Amino acid sequence: MREYSIYIHIPFCVSKCIYCDFNSYANKEDKICEYIKSIINQIHNDNTFSKDDICKTIYIGGGTPSYINSKYIVQILKCIYGKYRVDKNAEITIEQNPCSMTKDKLKDYYDIGINRLSMGLQSTNNDLLKILARKHTYEEFLYKYELARSIGFNNINVDLMLALPNQTLENVKKDIQKIIHLQPEHISCYSLIIYENTPMYSLIKNKRYVLPSDDVERKMYYLVTNMLRDNGYNQYEISNFSKKNMESKHNLMCWNQYEYIGLGAGAHSFVDGVRFQNVDDLEQYIDSNKVIILEKMNNLELMNEFMILGMRLINGINSARFKQIYNQDMFEVFNSQISFLKNEGFIDIANNQIILTTKGIDYNNVICQQFI
Ligand code: SF4
Numbered sequence: 001m002r003e004y005s006i007y008i009h010i011p012f013c014v015s016k017c018i019y020c021d022f023n024s025y026a027n028k029e030d031k032i033c034e035y036i037k038s039i040i041n042q043i044h045n046d047n048t049f050s051k052d053d054i055c056k057t058i059y060i061g062g063g064t065p066s067y068i069n070s071k072y073i074v075q076i077l078k079c080i081y082g083k084y085r086v087d088k089n090a091e092i093t094i095e096q097n098p099c100s101m102t103k104d105k106l107k108d109y110y111d112i113g114i115n116r117l118s119m120g121l122q123s124t125n126n127d128l129l130k131i132l133a134r135k136h137t138y139e140e141f142l143y144k145y146e147l148a149r150s151i152g153f154n155n156i157n158v159d160l161m162l163a164l165p166n167q168t169l170e171n172v173k174k175d176i177q178k179i180i181h182l183q184p185e186h187i188s189c190y191s192l193i194i195y196e197n198t199p200m201y202s203l204i205k206n207k208r209y210v211l212p213s214d215d216v217e218r219k220m221y222y223l224v225t226n227m228l229r230d231n232g233y234n235q236y237e238i239s240n241f242s243k244k245n246m247e248s249k250h251n252l253m254c255w256n257q258y259e260y261i262g263l264g265a266g267a268h269s270f271v272d273g274v275r276f277q278n279v280d281d282l283e284q285y286i287d288s289n290k291v292i293i294l295e296k297m298n299n300l301e302l303m304n305e306f307m308i309l310g311m312r313l314i315n316g317i318n319s320a321r322f323k324q325i326y327n328q329d330m331f332e333v334f335n336s337q338i339s340f341l342k343n344e345g346f347i348d349i350a351n352n353q354i355i356l357t358t359k360g361i362d363y364n365n366v367i368c369q370q371f372i
Helices: 029-045 070-083 103-111 126-131 138-151 169-182 199-205 214-230 249-255 282-288 299-310 319-326 335-343 358-362 364-369
Strands: 003-010 054-062 086-096 116-122 156-162 186-191 234-237 240-242 259-263 268-271 274-278 291-296 347-350 353-356
Touching (some): 003 070, 003 249, 029 282, 054 249, 070 086, 103 138, 116 138, 156 169, 156 214, 249 299, 299 319, 335 347
Parallel strands (some): 054 086, 086 116, 156 186
Antiparallel strands (some): 234 240, 259 268, 347 353
């Protein structure tokens, strides 16, 4: 029996945020209906897993899944329930933008079995939200957060961002204080990455906005980790924090190299050591459902990837999982790399587990280079 995940990509957004490099589209509402039909089509044609295999997590991401009519989400999930064997305790997450969440949509999600919301807040400061061209305010987020709670959602993630233009340490402190007050089960906190093909890149290049220095960015990061730790959140991954037993199961499955199917434009799949990608372009996906094979990995490449993915986890790599997949001892296969990382102070080893040190968190890229 194989355990796997399903990712569903909904690429529509009300408008494009100026930092966004995701496969997402504004002003393509006329394509929504056809797009959903293509996802249903992909599900019907998919024979990757048998009924003996079990789907443990489903993640509906984007884009903005809350932007489209919830009847489409219900339709997709009904189709998935009919086609795949979904665990009765499966974690089913949907990403939400506060500006498009409504009571009726939330009720539909709840009734169809979605049990986790991931809300894209990014900042509690309305001036910073404007800089990012986000369409919601902090007050709107608060209202929608409470609405979701009133409907029964008891597993909510809040996304925050660090190193935003004009953002100060005081801004970050206020963000974390306000979010701790709300007590979401999970908090993700990523630093802004500037992509060349975005309006934000030009604005920074032309000095319209100034980014915090690397030093300040690190201070922000440690402010977040310390405040969350002191308030009952467990940092289980470099950028992810949760209440006890409320880690994202979907992310953990990806980081522990479980298989997954990607539905929708540009979505990736990983099955039998092969990585696939659906065609990126929205119209082409609708026309053809075309799938591109990205890479077929050999055993060593897969083991290296397992190490890179696992090195994001604060408690380190799951050596039992490594043994389960590869029938080899991780410490023997990667003896020289692990010794180097330990000698350089990037990792500690305790109870047969690799644990990232503070230095290892700061220099994760150096760690990853050992496995390329
Ligand atoms: S809502 Fe998300 S996916 Fe859509 S444009 Fe903004 S950042 Fe990109």
